[in-house]
Amino acid sequence: MPAKFLAYPVFAALIGFTIGGCQEQTRETGAPEEEEQNDSERKTDEWSYDGETGPGQWGELDDAYAACADGKEQSPVNIESAQVEENEGSGDLEINYQSSSFSLANNGHSIQANAVDLENHLVIDEEEYELAQFHFHQPSEHLVNSQRYEMELHLVHETENGDAAVLGIMIEEGEENSTLSYLWDQLPLEETEEDVTIEEPVDLQALLPEDQTNFQYEGSLTTPPCTEEVKWMVFEEPIEMSEEQIQEFKEIYHKNHRPEQPLEGREIIKN
Structure with missing residues (x-):
């Protein structure tokens, strides 16, 4: 659900090989803050209806999703x-x-x-x-x-x-x-x-x-x-x-x- 209803809400594409390569480069150059930010963005974008990012794990993917587990x-x-x-x-x-x-x-x-x-x-x-x-x-x-x-x-x-x-x-x-x-x-x-x-x-x-x-x-x-x-x-x-x-x-x-x-x-x- 857009904005608030991201229903319904932000629906981004899965992060692919290019970003994965960028993360590897970040680890090699020792920039932990940027790496942590990328991890946070990845979690937010990748909720799904099954597997490790399915409904049972939504509350753990991002602090903003806490209500999914605690509500x-x-x-x-x-x-x-x-x-x-x-x-x-x-x-x-x-x-x-x-x-x-x-x-x-x-x-x-x-x-x-x-x-x-x-x-x-x-x-x-x-x-x-x-x-x-x-x-x-x-x-x-x-x-x-x-x-x-x-x-x-x-x-x-x-x-x-x-x-x-x-x-x-x-x-x-x-x-x-x-x-x-x-x-x-x-x-x-x-x-x-x-x-x-x-x-x-x-x-x-x-x-x-x-x-x-x-x-x-x-x-x-x-x-x-x-x-x-x-x-x-x-x-x-x-x-x-x-x-x-x-x-x-x-x-x-x-x-x-x-x-x-x-x-x-x-x-x-x-x-």
Whole structure:
């Protein structure tokens, strides 16, 4: 999640042979401060979804990622019906979406559509959150009654003060998603240095499920730096994508999801 949502966040290419050679030269010439700085940059850039830089090690890769290991309000979570409380007048959500333009990026961790303008926003308890970007995970990050879906869509919003709110939409296999079909035709297969211009707007309202019942809780970004105090609203009803659309995404990113995190006594409100 860019800037704060580096969703979502800074997605740099892996450091290659040239930089490795520079580090070797630094060691030979005895410049430890520069070497330490290069090590720090390498750690920041190289978080991933598996191996030595996978989710279990995120908190150790950089001091800025400490919340990934130490936070008490981390996302995603398993939403169990037995633990859900009914809305009692808080967490009112108003969605104001329309057909809008986006640019498309392969940021090294997901496919992300970045808002070209600020036409779309949420209102939560009278506070406005502007849509910054949306991106995808495969399979879903959140679980509902321990069920994991084929994919999950995250629409990431922020206030003028940088507070974050995310709409989570589960995706199951079914009919072709016509709202995303044009965007899907433009999917960048490799990591991009510059965004791809998408000429046809995306009808965000048509992207939402018909039943907008949702589960709300206080959580975090699901990628480093795992920043907390993020408002989450996960729709109960999934949307559909075709087997072909899901497979096209999996050929680019497969298993780009963070494992579920402990609920730590947090409330989940059904709204």
